[in-house]
Amino acid sequence: MIGKNRLTSSLLKSETKSLVRFLTLYILLSSVVIVLLSIFYYESQNRLVLAQQRTLLSTYAHEMIRKLKRTHHFFEESPIYPRDSRFQSAIYDREYYKIFSLLEVTKVSFNEEIYRTKGKLHYVTVLDNYYLGAKYLVIEMDDDHQWIKATLQDIVVFGLVALIALALFGLYLSRLFLTPMRNSILLLDRFIKDTTHELNTPLSAILANIELMDTSVMVEKNKKKLHRINIAAKTVSAIYKDLTYLTLEKDRMTNEDIDIDVGRLINDRVEYFDILAQSKNITFELQLTPTHFRMDKKKATRVVDNLLSNAIKYNRRNGTITIILQPNRLEIIDSGIGIEESKIPYIFDRYLRFNQSEGGFGIGLSIVKTILDEYRIAIEVYSKLDWGTQVILTW
Amino acid sequence: MKSLYQRHCCSIKVWIKILFAVMIWVSSAKTQDAFEKHCMGCHAKLPASLERIFFNYLLVYSSQKDTQEAIIYYLKSPDKDISLMSDLFLDTFGVKKATKLDDKTLKEAVDIYWKRYNVIDKIR
Numbered sequence: 001m002i003g004k005n006r007l008t009s010s011l012l013k014s015e016t017k018s019l020v021r022f023l024t025l026y027i028l029l030s031s032v033v034i035v036l037l038s039i040f041y042y043e044s045q046n047r048l049v050l051a052q053q054r055t056l057l058s059t060y061a062h063e064m065i066r067k068l069k070r071t072h073h074f075f076e077e078s079p080i081y082p083r084d085s086r087f088q089s090a091i092y093d094r095e096y097y098k099i100f101s102l103l104e105v106t107k108v109s110f111n112e113e114i115y116r117t118k119g120k121l122h123y124v125t126v127l128d129n130y131y132l133g134a135k136y137l138v139i140e141m142d143d144d145h146q147w148i149k150a151t152l153q154d155i156v157v158f159g160l161v162a163l164i165a166l167a168l169f170g171l172y173l174s175r176l177f178l179t180p181m182r183n184s185i186l187l188l189d190r191f192i193k194d195t196t197h198e199l200n201t202p203l204s205a206i207l208a209n210i211e212l213m214d215t216s217v218m219v220e221k222n223k224k225k226l227h228r229i230n231i232a233a234k235t236v237s238a239i240y241k242d243l244t245y246l247t248l249e250k251d252r253m254t255n256e257d258i259d260i261d262v263g264r265l266i267n268d269r270v271e272y273f274d275i276l277a278q279s280k281n282i283t284f285e286l287q288l289t290p291t292h293f294r295m296d297k298k299k300a301t302r303v304v305d306n307l308l309s310n311a312i313k314y315n316r317r318n319g320t321i322t323i324i325l326q327p328n329r330l331e332i333i334d335s336g337i338g339i340e341e342s343k344i345p346y347i348f349d350r351y352l353r354f355n356q357s358e359g360g361f362g363i364g365l366s367i368v369k370t371i372l373d374e375y376r377i378a379i380e381v382y383s384k385l386d387w388g389t390q391v392i393l394t395w
Numbered sequence: 396m397k398s399l400y401q402r403h404c405c406s407i408k409v410w411i412k413i414l415f416a417v418m419i420w421v422s423s424a425k426t427q428d429a430f431e432k433h434c435m436g437c438h439a440k441l442p443a444s445l446e447r448i449f450f451n452y453l454l455v456y457s458s459q460k461d462t463q464e465a466i467i468y469y470l471k472s473p474d475k476d477i478s479l480m481s482d483l484f485l486d487t488f489g490v491k492k493a494t495k496l497d498d499k500t501l502k503e504a505v506d507i508y509w510k511r512y513n514v515i516d517k518i519r
Contacts, residue, residue: 071518072454076446079517094457100518130457132514 018181019174026170027163034162038155045151049144050121054114057123057139060087064137065127072131087141091134099133103140110136119143196243203240206233231279234272238309242363245302255296255374262300263288263325269304270323273312281318288325293395299371306364307332307391314389330393339383347381429500430507437491443484449512451479459513463505470494470501 067082068091081100090101096110105120114123123139210230215223270284277284293300311321315336324331339347348369372379372393383389438445456462469477473490494501510516 072450075450075514075517079514079519081518093459095460097458099515130454132518133453133457133462135457 018178019171022174022177023167023170026174027167030163030166030170034159034166038159041155042151045147049147050114050116053121053141054123057087057114057121057141058125060084060139060141061123061125061137064089064139065125065131068127068131068134068137069129075132087139089140090138091132092136092138093133094130094135096136101138103138105140108136108138116143119145192243192246196240199236199240199243203233203237207237227275228279231276234276238305241302241305242367245298245367246363255299257294257296260293260295260297260300262291262293262330265297265300266304266323266325266330269301269308273305273308276309276312277321280312280315282312282315283320285320285322286325288323289327291325291327295375299374303368303371303393306368310334310364311336311389311391319388328395331390333388333390335388338385338387338389339381340385341383344381344383428507429504430511433494433496433500433504434508441488443480445508446512448479449508453514455479459509463502463509466505466508467501470496470505 064082064084071078071080071082081102083102088102088104090103090106090108091099092108092110093099105118105122107117108122108124109115109117110124112122112124114121116122119142121141121143123141125137125139127134127137206229210226210233213226215226218226266286266288270286274284308321311332311334315321315334319335321335322331322333324333348365369379375395377393377395380392380394381389382392434445438448452462452465456465470491471493473493475485475490478485478490496504
């Protein structure tokens with residue numbers, strides 16, 4: 001297993017995204033389950049309390065029926081409805097017509113035996129003998145809200161504990177599931193790092209020898225061959241520099257910021273890439289206003305190199321690259337194949353390549369974005385298929 | 396021995412008394428409602444009051460509609476099996492004869508009966 005180190009910590013960006021998505025979904029589903037369980041618990045508590053109250057109300061109802069019987073038989077002497085300080089009551093005939101009522105909540109549901117309504121408990125019982133013509137006797141009592149407070153407290157406490165426990169379990173699960181993905185990325189990083197070391201010496205030797213070769217004594221055929229070797233070596237060199245940056249230089253703790261003449265830097269890099277551009281007959285159009293920016297030169301070079309390299313790589317033959325430099329703004333516009341609009345948000349993702357026909361690891365724009373973020377430089381990308389791409393940096 | 400004049404005067408007084416009696420009877424018959432006229436006469440002779448009978452009906456039929464329908468049905472088709480009176484009462488006084496009152500008068504009498512004894516207006 002490959003251990004995570006500081007060099008590869010940035011790789012965990014996509015991992016974090018997956019982790020957040022999984023956890024959000026997991027916690028959402030867990031919350032739904034907890035809410036459903038809470039509703040079930042509340043309902044069962046409600047039924048339990050009602051069952052306890054039913055016993056008491058049933059006793060009151062029996063007492064009331066006895067009193068109604070007495071009133072029925074001695075109505076002529078005493079037509080007084082029986083009252084009780086512990087509860088209120090009402091009687092209704094078989095057609096639900098009110099005979100007499102002391103209820104505070106007058107709306108009665110005759111289909112339920114016991115229910116809650118507006119802070120009151122109603123208990124409805126059917127009389128066997130219709131004393132005073134009453135078929136239904138309704139007993140009303142104040143509803144005790146203490147159980148609701150206790151139940152809600154239980155739900156909140158246990159719900160939160162369960163949610164936290166489930167979230168922790170989800171975090172553990174997601175890390176477990178993401179381990180293979182993390183290992184693959186770490187393995188790739190380690191491979192690139194090791195390979196980069198081995199590329200440095202031969203690449204330097206090739207480039208140095210090309211520069212030293214005397215082309216004036218060469219025949220035209222060999223000149224062309226050397227020209228192609230130079231292009232290939234510079235392409236490899238660009239990739240090498242990206243990889244070196246990614247695996248070695250990125251973690252330098254301090255930047256060596258200097259005042260950079262951005263126009264001059266662009267001219268230098270255009271000159272460097274000119275040989276690549278010529279291979280596709282691409283012309284540069286430069287509109288450079290003198291501008292200075294304080295930045296680490298190696299990082300600034302990586303940004304410009306990657307943007308120019310992409311503009312050349314994904315350009316068509318006989319195309320153009322327009323570079324407009326203004327104070328606080330740099331635009332690089334190519335006349336290339338363009339990028340689908342839906343893919344633009346993902347172009348800065350590492351190891352992501354939309355066009356497999358060109359070489360590369362898909363790390364260039366990822367490096368660009370990291371450096372730009374470090375220097376708080378905003379980047380905007382506008383692209384249209386078969387029209388080209390416009391990259392705008394503002395600071 | 397009474398003279399002829401005295402005897403004549405005496406017979407006139409009797410006739411006047413009879414006339415007054417007839418007048419009083421006619422006037423009282425006019426002020427009586429259907430319930431008093433057709434029910435109370437017979438029930439006054441019975442030991443069970445009309446109020447007690449009303450409460451017996453309430454105990455079984457509960458609502459105004461059912462109670463009135465049951466009373467009307469019984470008055471039209473009296474039967475020992477559906478009577479609400481005790482066996483002792485029925486054995487002593489028997490089952491009443493079916494009413495000869497027309498439906499309208501019967502309904503009027505039963506409405507008055509309900510109004511007179513119903514619990515809803517009296518209980519407090």
